[in-house]
Amino acid sequence: MKLIIAITGATGAIFGIRILEALKDKKEIETHLIISKWGKVTIETETTYTVDSLILMADCYYSEDNLAAAISSGSFKCDGMIVAPCTMKTLAGIANGYTEDLIIRAADVTIKEKRKLILMVRETPLNAIHLENMLKLCNMGVIIAPPVPAFYTKPNSLDDLINQTVGRILDNFHIELDTLKRWNGL
Template identity: 50%
Template sequence: MRRIIIALTGASGIIYGIRALQLLREVADVETHVVLSPSALRTAQDEVDMGPDEIKGLADVLYSFRDIGAAISSGSFRTAGMLVAPCSIKTLSGIANCYNEDLIVRAADVCLKERRRVVLMLRETPLHAGHIALMDQANRNGAIIMPPVPAFYTRPKTLDDIVVQSVGRALDLFDLELPMVKRWKETPGVGDDDKA
C-alpha cells in the first residue's frame, strides 16, 4: 500500500484537491492521508456543492490541521510524498521558510527533509516579486511548483476535463498512472503536426 499525503488549503481551486482524492479512491494500492486547513473548508463553501463532512469523507486517514504530533509529522512514517492542492501563498511561505506552525507545513517539511516528492499546485495570479522569491526558495528546498495550468492539446470539453488533466499530471509526479490522463501523441489526432 502506497501512502500519499494530500493537503487542501484556502486558495481558490479546492476542486483540485477534491478531484485528486476522488481519483485516488479508484487506485487500489493507494492510501490517502489528508489535512484540510480551516480556510480550505471556508473556500469550499463558495466553490463546490459539497459539505465539510462529504469532503472529509474522501480521505482514507484524516488529520487535524493543528495536530503537529500526527503520524505524517515524522519522517519515520513512510509516504510517497505530498500533494498540496490547491496551495495558497501562505502555505507556500511556510514551506519555503520551514515555518512548521501547522500540520500541512510540518508534513511538507518532513517530506522534503526525507527527500520525498512535494508538489505544490500553487493558485495565485498575478505574482509579485515576493511570491516568485518564495517559489524559488521552496524549489531550492526540493518542492516542485506546479500551478494548475490547463493543457489545451487535450481539447477539453468541460471544466472537469481541465481539472482532471491537471490533477492527473500532478499525480504523475508520484508515479501514479491514471487512465483518464490524456498524453501528448498518445491520443489519435491530438497534437498532429497538420493540426497546428
C-alpha cells in the same frame, strides 16, 4: 503507496477534491488528508462537496492543529505530499520553515526526508516574494505546479481541464488516470 493530500484556502479546492476522488478506489494507495480552516471555507463556497464527504474519501484525516499526528514525523513512511491548492501563506511557511500547522509541518518533513512534494500554487499576478519562495523551494527539489490548463487536449468542459491537470499531478507518482490525454506531437 501512501500520499498526504492537503487542501488550503486558495481558490481551486476542486483540484484537491478530484485528487481524492481519483485515489479513493485505488486500494494500493493510502491517502492522508489535511484541510486548513480556510480550505474548509473554500470547499463550501466553491463546490457542492462537504468537508465530511471529503474526510470519508480519505483513509486518514488529521486536523490542521494536530502537530502530534503521525504524519508530522519523519518516521512516518510515505511516498510524498500534494498541496492542492496551495496558498501563498502556505508556500511562505514551507519556504521559511515556519511550521505553525500540520500542513506546513508535514511539508517540512517531506522536504527533510527527501520525499516528493508538489505544490499547486494559486495566485495571479505573482510578486517577487511569491517567486522567490517558489525558487527557494524549487532549488530544494519541490515541484511547483500551478494548475495551468492544457488546451491542446481540446477540452469540452471545465471537468476536462481539471481532470487533465490532476492527471499531470498524479503522473509525478506514476499513477495513471484514464482521463489524462497525452501530447502525441503534430
